[in-house]
Amino acid sequence: MSDLRIEPLTAAAFAPFGDVLEARGAADRIINQGMCGRYHDRARLDFGPGGRAGISIFQARTRSLPYRLDLVERHPEGSQAFLPMTDDPFLVIVAEAGPDGPTGLRAFITDGAQGVNLHRGTWHGVLTPLSGSGLFAVVDRIGTSANLQEYPLDPAIIVRA
């Protein structure tokens, strides 16, 4: 099995895969009589033909490192945003779309104040909290057509700090 090293999550590094949702730098607008900064419309949402936006709550079990990754998946019909409801870092594993399947795997760790929006069709690992309650709000496509492709990794990949 090969190893994958974890990198800090930054908007620049994550740009080929999706959006980092965070309050970094100056807010786009100051609202509520100066009491709130709005970082406006930061996700490239796409729910495809026949889909619509929905908000679901995910209650995920925590995992530990080293983490054995044996599957990635993607949603061809829509983007998917993971918004942590705690300030615990979580693991975000993504890959490029090669001609024969996922390639160029990357593993990122959030800083505890970041969510992510995976662009439509991005290969990714399943939700992987490492600590905390494992509670997330998820904004993704609600629709009736098939929207899940899975790709087993054999041999598995070991993700390490």
Place this chain on the structure above:
Amino acid sequence: MSDLRIEPLTAAAFAPFGDVLEARGAADRIINQGMCGRYHDRARLDFGPGGRAGISIFQARTRSLPYRLDLVERHPEGSQAFLPMTDDPFLVIVAEAGPDGPTGLRAFITDGAQGVNLHRGTWHGVLTPLSGSGLFAVVDRIGTSANLQEYPLDPAIIVRA
């Protein structure tokens, strides 16, 4: 000035105003090889004519109790979901729409594992974290037409535990 007492947030009590987004009871689906429960499509989203869904990040300053409420607002063109990115409770103030403006004010406190989705047009107070970092993900309408109505409260209302 009159007083408003804070109630625990429950789906039943909040139903006239919006949706409580939480992992309560059995999940609708178990995904990720048994490692995650999905509470599916729990928000009544509505972005009106000419609007679309967006995800923004709000960085709000914390407030303290007793809290002086002198304004409520509403968004006639769209729903607005507040998804806390920490496990700190926050205050959710809402009101019914009377013929002459907001009436029947209610103040709810979350349990630290709840978000809310305000239905389109619901009168509400501004974002009011009481502790923690004040970081929220917000799912609301992105559009060009006016989408804010404000209603000053005079005399102000004092919100108490």
